[in-house]
Amino acid sequence: MxxxxxxxxxxxxxxxxxxxxxxxxxxxxxxxxxxxxxSFCASPADRMPASLVKRRKVKTAKAKAPQPQDSLAEMLRKGIVEHQLGLSVNLMLFVALSYVLFPSLRDRMSAFCRLSYPSETESGMYGQGSRDLSVVGSFIVFFTALRAFCLDYLLLPLAGWCGIAKEKGRIRFAEQSYMMVYYLTYWLWGVLLFAQGTPDSVDSINSLLISLWDGWPFLNLTASMKLYYLSQLAFWIQQIVIVNIEERRKDHYQMLTHHFITVGLLGGSYPYRHWRVGNAVLVCMDLVDFIFPLAKILKYLAWQRACDTAFGAFVLSWILSRHVCYMAICWSIYAHVAVVTMPYGLYSIKDSSRLSDDGGTNVVDNLLQPVLHPEAQTIGFNPNIRWTFLGLLLALQCITLAWLVMIMRVVARVLRGEGADDTRSDDEGEEEDQDVPAQASDGVTVPIVxxxxxxxxxxxxxxxxxxxxxxxxxxxxxxxxxxxxxxxxxxxxxxxxxxxxxxxxxxxxxxxxxxxxxxxxxxxxxxxxxxxxx
Structure with missing residues (x-):
């Protein structure tokens, strides 16, 4: 067959x-x-499960969903954030070129790059006026450029060199490093100025507190004190801008309120000739502001034991500076001002003599006298001004007390052996941390994920x-x-x-x-x- x-x-x-x-x-x-x-050639065992197919279709549908377009304000915000250095440099170049190319503008442009109102009677001393606002604007632009340059070209590469893989960790490391350097520099500068301005007759804490007010109104201030005060005012104004244009954190509104109060105190005490007590408040605040970033930097470097040690120093300095020394200044306003020294009345800004015991009731005209009324020969002190300053200082104390509660929670974590972790502003969102290329030992960039x-x-x-x-x-x-x-x-x-x-x-x-x-x-x-x- x-x-x-x-x-x-x-x-x-x-x-x-x-x-x-x-x-x-x-x-x-x-x-x-x-x-x-x-089409794919695959055996039945290799085929995709129905649940996985359904999940992938859902993801594809989400990917195809139209994204909402940014508003004009949002586009402007992103543009400013992405071009902080370029915009700042262009503004500085604009001022420099205006000074060089237009002789008629040189007097106005010079106010942006040098101190105004030198004293005619005392060498090295300066008065106050509206042209000081130009210096404040210059420092705002300068700090913006300095921060952007340090973050992009110095501190972010340093974070990669230190082995920090997470993008958020690198950004936080760079930001905290910049803040630590700034606050350390200004704290040392402030301590030096406070020591130079302290009278030799001070022999106790009580006399030290009285010396903050004795001799007011002060007529002139040194170039160093003027630079210190105006640059600090510019820094805190710039911080308000940074808080609003960059990624928001959990304590956004607390930080914003803190910055506004600080700017109000600095902007009121400088023209009101209370820069010595303002210097004392800044020294109390800046002490902890460079220890705390140090602790966070150690955390990002995964040096947990060193981080916990620095955090312990931070907690002690926080309590001593912001809840002991700071409250001593507030108590001095209540106990010494208008009682032991600096009585209410009308004062001469020519020789600091007290002309009468009637200081009136106006607040703004007296606080901003060099700016609003530069031709005035007198300045008044009244209860409204006293309680305004004390109220702002106590409002700032309330914010620091709220932060103290959060700090105590971290202390409890450390005592339980869980390690120090900032509960205020590290967890801005719930999105997953993004890994970025890590720097290998041979200098070659190695992608992680x-x-x-x-x-x-x-x-x-x-x-x-x-x-x-x-x-x-x-x-x-x-x-x-x-x-x-x-x-x-x-x-x-x-x-x-x-x-x-x-x-x-x-x-x-x-x-x-x-x-x-x-x-x-x-x-x-x-x-x-x-x-x-x-």
Whole structure:
């Protein structure tokens, strides 16, 4: 009986025809290509579960959802944040070129770069006036440029060199390093000025507090004190801008209220000639403001024990400076001002003599006399001014007390052995921290995981690589476990989908060439089935 091989019998490998998928209609160049448009050859065991398919469709739908357009204010905010250094440098160049190119503007432009109102009777001493606002504006622009330059070109690279992998950690490290340097510099400067202004007759804490008010109104101040006060005022105004244009933190409104009160105290005490007591308040505040960033820097460096030690020093300095020394100044306003020294009345700004005991009731005209009424010869002190200053100082104390409660929570964490962690402003959002390239020991930048921008891009094809197309590298120590090696499987017969995949960027030219060679080799003439059986 003639036995013939049925059509459905298995054929030797060399007699099989290469599989060619049916032609698919090409899409327009701008149309999207989804998972449903690409065919895969896979066994039933390798097929995607229905739940995973459903989850991926949901993600694809979310990715296709139209994003709301930013408002004009939001676009302006982002533009300022991204170009802080460029805008600041351009403003400084504008002032410099205006001074050089326009002689008629030199007198006005010079107020931006040098101190105004030098004293005619005392060398090295200065008065006050509206031109001091130009110096404040110059310091605002200067601090903005200095901060942007230090963060982008000095401190962020330093964070990478220190091995901080998280992008948020690097940013926080850079910000806290800048703040630590600033506050340390100004605290040392403030302590020096306070020591120079303290009378030799001071022999006790009580006499030291009285000396803050004795001799008012002070007529002139030194160049160093003027620079110190105006630059501090500019710094806190700049902090208000930074808080509003950059990423908001959990304690945004507390910080904003704190900054406004601080600016109010500085802006009122300077023209009112109370710079000595203002200097004392700033020294109390700046002491903890450079210890706290130091503790956070140690935390970002993962030096937990050193962080806990610095945090302990921070807590002690916080209580002593902001709740003991600071409250002593507030108590002095209540116990000494208008009782022991500085009685209410009308004073001469020529020789500091008290002309009458009637200081009136006006607050603003007296506080801002050098700016609003530079021609005036007198200045008044009344109960309204006294209680205004005391109220602002106590309002600032209420904010620091609220922060003290948060600090005590961190202290409780340390005592439980959980380590110091800032509860005020580190957790700005719930989004996942983004890993950024870490600096290897040989100076080569090594990527750790893909950033959020890459995660947000829709992926049309995601097939696990078999290892033939892409080499496998050993996992870098400390890298994220979420990283997956993805690619196009070498066992995938692309067929007519090569051009589509190439158009959407899923295949490189090398992979296309390899696939083309494989297909041409499979289509080469081979011995017939009859010859094979012989």
């Amino acid at each position: 003639d036995q013939t091989t049925p059509d459905y019998a298995l054929q030797p490998p060399y007699t099989r025809q290469p599989y060619t998928p049916p032609p698919q209609p090409l899409r327009e160049p701008n149309s999207a290509v989804t998972m449903d448009d690409v 893909a950033g959020e921008a890459d995660k947000a891009k829709p992926r049309f094809i995601e097939v696990e690589s078999t290892g033939e197309d892409f080499p496998t590298y050993p996992r870098r120590k400390g890298s994220s476990s979420k990283r997956k090696t993805k690619g196009i499987s070498s066992g995938l017969n692309l067929g007519e989908h090569k051009e589509i995949l190439n158009r959407i960027g899923c295949l490189s030219e090398e992979q296309l060439a390899r696939e083309r060679e494989k297909r041409e080799g499979s289509m080469s003439p081979r011995p017939s089935s009859a010859a094979g059986r012989k």
